[in-house]
Amino acid sequence: MEAAGPAAGMEAAAGEAEAEAEAAVAAEALRLLRIEPSAAGGPSAGRADGAEEPCSRNALRKRRRWQRVLAARRGKRRQERQRRRARRAPADGIGPGPALGSGRVPAALATERLLEARAAGPRLCVDLGVGGSMTEKESGRLASQIRRLYGANRRAARPFWLCLTGFAAGTPIYEQCFRMNDGFAGYLMDTTPQSYLDLFPLDAIVYLTPDSENVLEDIDPDKVYVLGGLVDESIHKLTLRRAREQSLQTARLPIREYMVKAPNARNYHSETLAINQVFDVLSTYYNTRSWPAALRAGVSSGKGYVLPDTVEQVETAQCTTAAQENALFCGEELQRQEAPA
Numbered sequence: 001m002e003a004a005g006p007a008a009g010m011e012a013a014a015g016e017a018e019a020e021a022e023a024a025v026a027a028e029a030l031r032l033l034r035i036e037p038s039a040a041g042g043p044s045a046g047r048a049d050g051a052e053e054p055c056s057r058n059a060l061r062k063r064r065r066w067q068r069v070l071a072a073r074r075g076k077r078r079q080e081r082q083r084r085r086a087r088r089a090p091a092d093g094i095g096p097g098p099a100l101g102s103g104r105v106p107a108a109l110a111t112e113r114l115l116e117a118r119a120a121g122p123r124l125c126v127d128l129g130v131g132g133s134m135t136e137k138e139s140g141r142l143a144s145q146i147r148r149l150y151g152a153n154r155r156a157a158r159p160f161w162l163c164l165t166g167f168a169a170g171t172p173i174y175e176q177c178f179r180m181n182d183g184f185a186g187y188l189m190d191t192t193p194q195s196y197l198d199l200f201p202l203d204a205i206v207y208l209t210p211d212s213e214n215v216l217e218d219i220d221p222d223k224v225y226v227l228g229g230l231v232d233e234s235i236h237k238l239t240l241r242r243a244r245e246q247s248l249q250t251a252r253l254p255i256r257e258y259m260v261k262a263p264n265a266r267n268y269h270s271e272t273l274a275i276n277q278v279f280d281v282l283s284t285y286y287n288t289r290s291w292p293a294a295l296r297a298g299v300s301s302g303k304g305y306v307l308p309d310t311v312e313q314v315e316t317a318q319c320t321t322a323a324q325e326n327a328l329f330c331g332e333e334l335q336r337q338e339a340p341a
Helices: 004-032 057-088 107-120 136-155 172-180 235-245 275-288 291-298 308-338
Strands: 123-127 161-165 190-192 205-208 224-228 249-251
Touching: 107 136, 107 161, 123 136, 123 275, 136 161, 136 172, 136 275, 205 235, 224 235, 224 275, 235 249, 275 291
Parallel strands: 123 161, 123 224, 161 190, 205 224, 205 249
Antiparallel strands: none
């Protein structure tokens, strides 16, 4: 029994040493964050008699402000999750369809579907000849969009057959596609330096541009749909002029017909989409035959357009965010007024 006494003393001393080490680590972390240990309620915050030391007013103000910031961030994340769920929710009883499914598709099945599309499916052509003045950075963004477009098409139950025209060796987009996209040489699609005018009949070509006067009402498997290979807001000006100069049919997505402008702080509303977003709309419609479901899948809320059934959700979320930001501002003003001169 006497041997147990020294052993217990050693264990107690080791426990105290560990506690002191943890307290030192916590204090150092709080020092790096410029927060006083007493304000954070750390291991060394209390006195030996169990009573807490009074926190400085500055430390309390910092802690309360950080708690409000964290609460506001959590609220924004919760609202963003709700908006994402609303965008994925079925429209008119029809979900977004398999075109945008995130699950992996067996390679053999994906290859079979793509080869069937080459034989009898609709054609989607990306006109890379229109982007000759793009910078290297813009070419990299376009190469990433082509990768996402191809990935979505590969997963689709009813894919399009893709074609990149004006894809000439030595051009920035040519180099970026091979540099940024692993396995690009094995993509099941056509690539050619030729123009789409040399490959398809003029009466079969439909150039998609957001400023067209014609609304795309359906997808015809006998047509070739052309997207301008650009990444900025000038896409509608250049593509519409290019199509008119070549006497081609034009069409735009039915965004104005099925969506409404949502109020936002910048009063920003744009129908210009990235090529992979346009493809998401086309692919979802081709698989579901529902324009509301298709537009929900491809038009992000950042464009300023929403479906009518989501307007109330967007307004509620914006009001909640504004109230949180106002409460945070008022709290900071109150703390400044209470602080000693």
